[in-house]
Amino acid sequence: MPRENAATSTHWLTGIHPVREALRARRRRLDCLWVRMEESSGPAPRERAELVELARQAEVPVEEVEARRLAQRVEADGNAQGVALRVGPLPELTLETLVAQACEPEPGGNLLALDGVEDPQNVGALARVAEAAGVRGLILTQRRAPALTPAVSRASAGAIEWLPVARVPNLSRALQELQKDGYWVVAAAPSTGEGLYQMEDKLLTGRLVVVLGSEGAGVRASVLAQADHRVEIPMRGRIQSLNVSTAGAVLLYDLVRRAEASGSEGCG
Numbered sequence: 001m002p003r004e005n006a007a008t009s010t011h012w013l014t015g016i017h018p019v020r021e022a023l024r025a026r027r028r029r030l031d032c033l034w035v036r037m038e039e040s041s042g043p044a045p046r047e048r049a050e051l052v053e054l055a056r057q058a059e060v061p062v063e064e065v066e067a068r069r070l071a072q073r074v075e076a077d078g079n080a081q082g083v084a085l086r087v088g089p090l091p092e093l094t095l096e097t098l099v100a101q102a103c104e105p106e107p108g109g110n111l112l113a114l115d116g117v118e119d120p121q122n123v124g125a126l127a128r129v130a131e132a133a134g135v136r137g138l139i140l141t142q143r144r145a146p147a148l149t150p151a152v153s154r155a156s157a158g159a160i161e162w163l164p165v166a167r168v169p170n171l172s173r174a175l176q177e178l179q180k181d182g183y184w185v186v187a188a189a190p191s192t193g194e195g196l197y198q199m200e201d202k203l204l205t206g207r208l209v210v211v212l213g214s215e216g217a218g219v220r221a222s223v224l225a226q227a228d229h230r231v232e233i234p235m236r237g238r239i240q241s242l243n244v245s246t247a248g249a250v251l252l253y254d255l256v257r258r259a260e261a262s263g264s265e266g267c268g
Contacts, residue, residue, distance in 0.1 A: 021158025029088030124155020
């Protein structure tokens with residue numbers, strides 16, 4: 001069941017993509033949609049019509065508002081793109097529920113766990129990559145991880161609206177539980193892991209939990225100790241590090257390539 005997550009709280013999502021995906025996914029409370037009156041400076045007519053129709057289908061009231069009212073809901077980047085959607089919080093699941101959902105409606109798919117990734121922009125970018133790569137769920141910790149704010153949704157281009165999230169008190173113990181459920185833990189370990197492209201396919205297919213750490217500290221030693229496999233992305237240039245969301249994209253899509261080549265389905 002979803003965890004209690006301040007069910008009565010209210011947020012404003014802004015931007016075409018987050019608003020569209022929230023209306024499509026319907027995973028959170030949807031209160032009302034604001035659309036800027038001046039169409040020429042608001043969303044394009046086709047986008048505007050699409051959002052209004054999605055709101056109608058979801059039985060969400062639509063209100064045309066002046067630009068100055070809409071500006072009050074704009075995030076720090078200063079670009080609401082002419083729309084704002086008042087919503088409740090995204091649900092957060094227990095680990096048990098996340099695992100149960102990971103094999104529905106069809107088998108397959110990995111999980112992504114973040115250890116100490118605290119920047120909402122990075123979490124959002126990783127959620128976007130993960131959802132696009134077919135990851136079935138995101139695991140965050142109760143500490144040293146951001147809340148699922150509108151900033152995360154915006155950074156994910158709305159992908160977090162679709163990606164189930166579990167928040168756990170202790171990541172090491174959560175990984176142990178996942179291993180008991182038949183998952184293999186693959187941790188990114190720059191400088192100490194085995195080269196990603198040298199690892200055999202049989203080690204990186206099946207039910208996997210990919211663990212990524214913060215850009216500075218990486219995956220903590222206590223969490224790394226739980227890993228079945230440690231992997232390192234090869235660096236060929238003078239720069240010897242990648243942004244965590246870029247590293248996540250490289251790793252997750254290499255797993256997609258391997259799974260498709262082997263026909264692996266992941267869940268038993």
